Amino acid sequence: MGFRGQKIEMISDALKSKFDQVIAHYPSKRSAIVPLLVFGQDEIGHVSGELVEEIARRVEVRPIEVEETIGFYSMLHRRPIGKHNFQVCTNVSCMLRGAEEIMAHCERRLGIGHKQTTADGLFSLEEVECLGACCGAPAMQVNYDFYENLTPEKVDALIARLKKGGA
């Protein structure tokens, strides 16, 4: 975090050296666009304009080509999203096991709808297609963690834990 008016250098040195390593893995630099975006988003929380420029410069493409890639992948976010991103599966298996109720419950509890973020910046919610976790339907993914066999009670417990600062 920077102070008012101070330019915030969002891209850390650690991330920059990570970028160098990743680019070296590929015979053609532009192939590294997706992993660079993922690592960058992990650190910054979303894909910032500065990150787009930085990646374009490093892999020697124009920024618009990085933008195209971001647009293609729904897991890359061009705008800031909540600290905990609830991705509720509503595809067939989950739907048959009550996913719509889970989605509705999340909406009620968090007070937001699909692709929205809470005012405190803590939670975002979105409806997604099959997560490949059908055996544990209904399922959802929060950042990189999966939660399965969900019930409204389990969701409430999770929200409470995350609000307290748990992971």
Added chain:
Amino acid sequence: MPETMTTAAPSAVTLTIDGKTVTAPPGTLLIEAAKQAGIEVPSFCYYPGMALQGACRMCLVSIEKMGKLQTACTTTVAPGMVVHTENDEVRNARKAMLEFLLTNHPLDCPVCDKGGECELQDAVFRYGAAETRFMESKLHHEEKQFSKLIYYDWPRCILCYRCVRVCDEIMDVNAYGVAFRAAHSEIIPNRGEKLECEECGMCVDICPVGALTSGTYRYKTRPWEMNYTGTVCNHCGDGCKTTLSIRNNEIIRANNRDHSGINGEFLCVKGRFGWDFVNSQERLLEPRVRRNGSQAPASWDDALGLAVERLKAVIKEHGRDAVAVIGSNRTSNEENYLLQRLARSVLGTNNIDHHRTADYASLVGALTAAGAKDRHATMAEIASANSILLIGNDPTQQHPLVALQIREAVRQHGAHLYVINRNRIKLAERQAAVFAEVKNETEALASLIGDSPSGELAALREKLQAESDTVVIFGSEIQGRDVQRLVRWALALPGRTRFVALGDYANSRGAADMGLLPNTLPGYSPVSDVAASARFESVWGGSIPSKPGRNIREIIVDIDSGAIKALLVFGSNPAKTFGVSKETLAKLSLLFVADLFPTETAAMADVVVPAASFAEKSGTVTNLCGEVQALRKTMRKAGTRSDFEILLALARLLGAAWPYRTPDDVLREIVERVPGYSIALPHLLVGGAVPTRPEGAPLALERADLVFSSGDSLFTSGSVSRFSWALNAPEEARRPRGHIF
């Protein structure tokens, strides 16, 4: 096909398309082979000259012995192939593709700009599918204004990627991308919600549907309500052919969709949008005469009468050499020819010049001296060159068509571009094989052709000497003796070296060719050459003064000294271009100005007459490659007269009996009398560009400050662009000169 893999020239492939036997070279795309046989395979994403996309599936055809339908735009011909382009299977597939394209399409053809010339509309007429089976509501996004000149209407977009590719591959700007996926895919501009680009409008022009629309044309008319006339752009010296669309005596649009002419479909922002100066409210529409210190409207008779009266008085009192004439870079060859005839044979002076933006006289002189008068490169030869040497100038900004030809040479067949420039111009950054960044192009030339070239120039020279058939393109930085040196040295390079000098405006070359110079006649013979003068005297009667006249700098000095008392200015703004002060101009007994606009010079005039623009007259212009093209009258502007008419009237009032009734009469005389201009008229009349081969032994360039470029940007055009909305509205017009988009 190992049996065909021989070293001999690959033999043609024979196949059958819709029962016709078709022969095509190996590698030909099916869609092109069909076109040659007169069979149209519909396509959206396929576009000749750009990368294959295979995105729209409209070109599906059935090929016997192949299980599935194939895309004719990506499949190449093979021996014995039997192709059906219009059987039931194909028709059904195309109909299904169209139904799919129409899922979110608004079907607002009745209000869409493209209605009537829309490729999607045409395809639906041909195959049906206007009624959909989708029950879901259509996705919709509001229209976006990408820039002042370009709008994007997402629901109409069929994602053919033509705009993306034309901007990337042809323009080398790469301002568009495709973001998101499937039904949500959309075209995005390079600066968030906005475009920052050259604003050439190529993307709008190439869009098959009404998704990209033009800020100047949108919602104004329907295609069938306009008249179309092919003419030539009046801005830079490249000479793009353009089709002006006229409605109610106003230009509504310019494009070149028939791909005719030296530029194909290309136009830059000035050609595509910057014609609007013609419609400007600030056009002069009536003559004005200065009485008691201030200008007031006058009749044509009064204005011309006063001018002639003062001219006669000046000649009587101070002699013929007290009169001087400044001509234009934009008026037609016929008008320029008549203007110098007026000066030389009616007024009796060689005091005639214009703003020279390239040293054509030295180029013609040097080529003639070397016995190489056929070494002027044509516009097409730039694009087909294997090797190009570019010295000075910034074609991306000043000569967009030349820049395109250079890029095409590099992109299409790997030509090598060698750039010598003081600035890191875009062609140097993006296309050059070798770029020598120098302090000054003139010194660099001396070093390049000298005994021991320095640094980068040595490498550049070595590489250039291994090339052949180089096209040498140079700006006003190289002039006078340097042109001779360059020509002599470059002609010794391997193969047929050819040359292009980059003059700023639509008829910069024609002005020099037609003798708007104090020391040369039309066609570059010195005024002192008795035989050359006789060529013209025999048809004009009387005699042409044999003493060279004053050049434009001397004219200005002598207005100040009082030796020049009357100045006639046609389509030129010396007050601005040469910084002539009001005090100096006020010393004249007569300042006569014919122009479209109230320029700084016109404001000081004793007599101003409103001239017709390029769109309002016929004639010819010569581009910077020396190619002659026809201007065709597309509209009238009440109150104005063409320079041709003005000159005829002046000559008559001065007592000369000129035989010309139309500009064509003058052209015939030019063809007959001007060396190098014996061109084929039929080719000209059908809209062709006819190369000229001027030859002559002009006198050496008098001094260094006569030839200079205005250094226009993509968005400026001398004294004209300030009267254009389209050239001032885009944000990009405010970028510093030389900004790379």
